[in-house]
Amino acid sequence: MKQHNFSPGPAALPESVLQEAAQGLLNYNQTGLSVAEISHRSPIFLAIIEEATALVKELYQLDDRFEVLWMPGGASGQLAIAPMNLVSKDERVAFVDTGFWAQRAIDAAAEICQIHVLASSSKSTYDHIPKDWTLPNDIKYLHVVSNETIDGTQYHTYPDVAVPLVADMTSDFLTRPLPMEKFGVIFASAQKNFGIAGVTCVILNKDRISEKMMGEIPTIYNYQTHIREQSLYHTIPTFPVYVSLLMLRWIKAQGGLIAMQAQSSAKSSLLYAEIDRHPLFTGNVHVEDRSVMNACFRGINAEVEEAFLAYLTQHGIVGIKGFPTVGGFRASMYNGLALESVQYLVDLMHSFK
Structure with missing residues (x-):
């Protein structure tokens, strides 16, 4: 996988x-x-x-x-x-x-x-x-x-x-x-x-x-x-x-830094739109200060977070667990991460019940 x-x-x-x-x-x-x-x-x-x-x-x-x-x-x-x-x-x-x-x-x-x-x-x-x-x-x-x-x-x-x-x-x-x-x-x-x-x-x-x-x-x-x-x-x-x-x-x-900026915007916009749409998740940061590199979010309760992490692990998503002092999830979308990976994560979030 x-x-x-x-x-x-x-x-x-x-x-x-x-x-x-x-x-x-x-x-x-x-x-x-x-x-x-x-x-x-x-x-x-x-x-x-x-x-x-x-x-x-x-x-x-x-x-x-x-x-x-x-x-x-x-x-x-x-x-x-x-x-x-x-x-x-x-x-x-x-x-x-x-x-x-x-x-x-x-x-x-x-x-x-x-x-x-x-x-x-x-x-x-x-x-x-x-x-x-x-x-x-x-x-x-x-x-x-x-x-x-x-x-x-x-x-x-x-x-x-x-x-x-x-x-x-x-x-x-x-x-x-x-x-x-x-x-x-x-x-x-x-x-x-x-x-x-x-x-x-x-x-x-x-x-x-x-x-x-x-x-x-x-x-x-x-x-x-x-x-x-x-x-x-x-x-x-x-x-x-x-x-x-x-x-x-x-x-x-x-395409240089302008292209990197456009790719970062595309990846983060895709993920934040799903976080804001999904009834089981909420973002950690005020919209105007959200990072396009590290999208931090959490489930509405501990049971949702535990189930979602297991679901992602089963489907080949790694490295998304939040920092220990913060908890929740952190999706890091640096230059080397393809847009297709973010789309895959969004699709999994959309199908998660």
Whole structure:
């Protein structure tokens, strides 16, 4: 039975990408070597990482103000690395508490600098994005979680503020065009929309990176180090970068970010329409803030949820159970998930009694 993977990450990848990645793992471009065993400083790998970087710049239409870095590990590390690079311990950064990943960012930054929480939707179980707040004058940057993977909210427009935005964009990176002039730092790990776990892509606006921090933080965490070394200061995870390259090629071939945005809209609209129509289910989030990446919903009672989960499992739907602290269901619809899988899920929901 075909499995339809609605996992929040690691997420579904297109079959063509998986096939090419598998071949590269065995024998990359008929070199007789696996892409996972070549030197990260070899001409072979340099061509891979340079093309991946060029494609990120092309897809987002980045000019020379922006640097693209590839850093080992997940995006959680950037929750600390970004404030380490951008502010001193006595300076303040602001947050909007939109859910689980905003809380993680707040906790990480509190160990490094002064923090200010502008607003929170925690009392309503993160069912919306707070918008009624004022930014104090001494704030150095505003951290936003572009898409809350666990709670199912998403910024459809970004705040207009005088300071740069630092965006955790792990779950909606490369899914739509962006107003890049608003951002100082964007970071996203690959395992949702553009690859497999092990590498994080970081976009930096060089005008926003302060040289005053040079020497005040460990070399390994300094963005300037990785800019100078073109992401090769230490051994990068070569195979995850290669899979990211394959996904970037696939995104471009599909029509780029405008096409990804249209596909995301089609998939999420299809599913939300069924959630809103069905008498046994209800959405978790206010309509205007619903994520097109992670549709979070629940059954009208525990018995319905238990029966529906069993029904989906029997019919080849995987990865749809909600996060333990939230419950219910979470259908993740990243770039690699086909519209046909969403239609299949909707058909199952329609037939579920």
